[in-house]
Amino acid sequence: MIYDTRERQHWYDNFLRFHEDLLNIQVKNMQHLIAVISFRNLNKIDLDSRIQNGGQIITSGEILIDEKDLEHIFDSILPVLRRYSQNKKALSAFEDFYDKRKISLTEMIENVVTRDITKWNEMSQRYSIPENFLIGIGEYIAMPYLELCSEYFNKRLKNGSWLRPSCPICGSSPSMALLQEDLNERILWCHLCDTEWRFSDKVCPFCENQDLSSIKHIFPPVNSPHRIDACDKCGYFLKIIDDQLITKYPKFVIENLRTIKLEQIAINKGYKPFHFMDKNALS
Numbered sequence: 584m585i586y587d588t589r590e591r592q593h594w595y596d597n598f599l600r601f602h603e604d605l606l607n608i609q610v611k612n613m614q615h616l617i618a619v620i621s622f623r624n625l626n627k628i629d630l631d632s633r634i635q636n637g638g639q640i641i642t643s644g645e646i647l648i649d650e651k652d653l654e655h656i657f658d659s660i661l662p663v664l665r666r667y668s669q670n671k672k673a674l675s676a677f678e679d680f681y682d683k684r685k686i687s688l689t690e691m692i693e694n695v696v697t698r699d700i701t702k703w704n705e706m707s708q709r710y711s712i713p714e715n716f717l718i719g720i721g722e723y724i725a726m727p728y729l730e731l732c733s734e735y736f737n738k739r740l741k742n743g744s745w746l747r748p749s750c751p752i753c754g755s756s757p758s759m760a761l762l763q764e765d766l767n768e769r770i771l772w773c774h775l776c777d778t779e780w781r782f783s784d785k786v787c788p789f790c791e792n793q794d795l796s797s798i799k800h801i802f803p804p805v806n807s808p809h810r811i812d813a814c815d816k817c818g819y820f821l822k823i824i825d826d827q828l829i830t831k832y833p834k835f836v837i838e839n840l841r842t843i844k845l846e847q848i849a850i851n852k853g854y855k856p857f858h859f860m861d862k863n864a865l866s
C-alpha cells in the first residue's frame with residue numbers, strides 16, 4: 584500500500600530503475616541465447632495450421648532451452664532482484680531451493696506458457712512461496728527466450744493471419760495497444776514476448792464484450808498520447824497510445840513504463856490490469 588506523495592514517488596522511481604536494470608540485462612541474455620539455442624528445431628512447428636486453429640505458437644512441450652541456460656538468465660537477474668525485491672523472504676527461500684537444485688526453472692517457463700493456475704498453485708504449496716512471486720520469476724526468466732521466439736516467428740507470420748485477443752506467440756493477453764482509428768483496429772502488444780498483432784478497436788480483448796458504452800476512457804491529467812480503456816463488464820483495462828497524437832512509431836516496452844502513473848489512476852477507479860490468475864473470474 585502506498586500512502587503519501589513522497590512515498591509514491593519513491594516507489595515509481597524504484598520501479599523504473601528496476602525495469603531499466605532488468606531490460607539491460609535481458610538484452611545481454613538474448614545475445615547469449617542466440618548463440619546457444621538451435622532455433623532451426625522450431626521449423627518443425629506447423630505454423631500455418633496452428634495459427635488457423637487459433638493456438639499459440641509456443642507450447643509447453645516445445646521449450647527449446649536447457650535448464651543451464653535458464654540458470655544463466657536467473658543468475659544474471661538475481662543481483663537486480665536482490666536489490667529491488669519487495670519480498671526478500673520469498674526471494675531468500677527461492678534462492679535456497681535453487682542453490683540445492685530443488686527447483687526446476689524449466690517447469691516454471693512451461694507454467695508461464697500454459698498459464699495453468701493449478702500448476703502455479705501446486706508449485707506455491709510445494710515451496711511455500713507465494714504464487715505471484717513465482718510467476719514473476721518465471722516470467723523474467725522466460726522473457727528473453729519468448730522474445731527471441733517472437734522475432735523468429737514474426738518474420739514468418741503473415742500480416743493479418745491472426746486477429747485474436749491473445750498473443751499469437753505465447754498466448755498472453757495484451758498490456759498495451761496502439762489505436763489506429765482510421766483502420767478501425769488496434770495493434771495489441773504482449774509484454775512477455777514483445778509481439779505486436781492486429782485486433783479490432785471495438786472489442787474488449789479480455790472478455791470480448793462489444794458494447795462500446797461499457798468501455799470507459801481514462802485520460803492522464805496532462806496532455807499525452809496515452810489513455811486507458813477500461814471495461815465495465817470485466818473490470819480490466821488496456822493502456823492505449825493514440826496514433827493521431829504521436830509522430831513516430833512507439834516502442835511499447837518504453838511506453839509501458841512511461842504509463843505506470845496512468846495505470847495507477849485506473850486502479851484507483853476500481854479497474855485492474857489483466858492477469859491470467861484472475862481468468863476464473865471471467866469463466
Ligand SMILES: [Zn+2]
Nearest residue numbers: 750753773776
Ligand atoms: Zn506473447
Ligand SMILES: [Zn+2]
Nearest residue numbers: 787790814817
Ligand atoms: Zn472486458
